[in-house]
Amino acid sequence: MSTTTLLIRKNDLTSTRLETAEDAPLANGQVRVRVESFALTSNNITYAAFGDAMNYWQFFPTDEDGWGTIPVWGFGSVVQSLHPGVAVGERLYGYYPMASATVLTPARLSTSGFYDGASHRRELHAVYNQYLRCSADPFYTPDTEDTQALLRPLFTTSFLIDDFLADNDFFGARTMLLSSASSKTAYGTAFQLAQRPDIEVIGLTSPGNVAFCESLGCHSRVLTYDQLDQISADAACTYVDFAGNAGLRLAIHTRFANLKYSCSIGGTHVTQLGGAKDLPGPRATLFFAPAQIKKRSADWGAEGLGQRLVQAWQAFSTRAALAPSPWLVVQQHEGAEAVAASYQQVLAGQGDPRTGHILKL
Known part of the structure; x- marks a missing residue:
């Protein structure tokens, strides 16, 4: 058997190549999982953009200096097992490489x-x-x-962002500014925030995505990035940054003298990423979802957190799939060349924001 992997050059995310290698024999305690399908979204581009800073490249290391494998969320089936607690044929949801298969070492089984x-x-x-x-x-x-592959990991982050903001009383603000509003994590967050009384949710997006964002019905207003002047300069607001666009971040920090908090989530604007030093107002603070999971697991217990997440997920996923105007239309891509082409499309931020890409190598 052999495994095909899409490799990305770490210092040039547009540079990719496909590699096929013969599978090494499993060691005792290992299992081999056939990666049957995985989602590719702007969230995965964020993993690459912050790959060194947040250790995303370390999950599935390669043998080649300068090349990495972007983690993705999806489904796989166990095709070989040398672990007594995991059977061949078991179907698993989790974090995989952009590859046709991977080897895992199961621990802490339940x-x-x-x-x-x-x-x-x-x-x-x-x-x-x-x-x-x-x-x-x-x-x-x-x-x-x-x-699930497309929205579940993103919505989990959305749920936690909303919860984090509410847990901190929105840092004394009642206006939330969400950049890259058409991205799935952003509109999941908007969906949650829209259920909270007295919170104004302003979606910021490019002109081509205004209609899509307005169709979601989650935002109080949708504005383009050059329409910040339509928001009062003295508004008490919190910036929830999914874009990572350094110029936009500076513009928001400069305009809003009453900016209460600046929350950095992702980097969908890959070509416009930049540092956050020497900004007016509050320090731009990176949101790390696992930290909020840890806090809420302590507050509510793991079961309590899980119940809240499942309930919120069911409401969100039902609406996202609702005909006649679903928020998500799935597009399938199979084969090495199709996967490579889809990656370039998502990296470039092209295509309909309603489209969700499901890939299989």
Whole structure:
């Protein structure tokens, strides 16, 4: 057997190549998982853009200096097992490389799943190391796998951002500014915020995505990036930055003298990323979802957090798939060349924001 992987040059995300290598034999305690489908969104581009700073390249290291594999969320089936607690044929949801297969070392097994105990992942955050058995996963239904792969990890972040903001009383602001408003994590956050009384949600986006954002019905207003002057300069506001656009961040910090908090989430504007030093107003602070998971697991217990997440997910995913105007239309791409082409499209920020890409190598 052999495995095909899409490799990305770390210092030039537009440079890719496909590599096929013969599979090494498994060691005792390992399993080989066929990666059957995975989602590719701007969230994965964020993983690449922050790959060194936040250790995303370390999950699936390559043998070649300067080249990495971007992690993705998806589904796989166990095709070989040398672990007594994991059976061939088991279907798993989790964090995979952009590859046709991967090897895991199951540890901390339970009825719900296990963690990858590989030595290179031990210091990485547990949230990304967990693999869930679909047979025991309360989120899972076979007919919604594509929606889960595309939206579940993003919505989990959306849920946690909304919860983090509410947990901090929105930092004394009642106006939330969301950049890259057409991105899935941003509109998941808007969906959650829209359910909170007295919170104004302003979506910021490019001109071509205004109509889409308005169709979601989650925003109090949708503005283009050059329409900041339509918001009162003395408005008490919090900036939730999904774009990572250094120029936009500076413009917001400069215009709004009453900016209460600046929350950095992602980097969908890859070509316009930049530092956040010497900004007027509050320091731009990176949001790290696992930290909020840890806090709420302590506050509510893991089961309590899970119940809240499942309830919120069911409401969001139902609306996202609702005919006749679904927020998400799935597009399938199969084969090495199709996967490489889809990556370039998502990297460039091209295409309909309603489209969700599901890939298979």
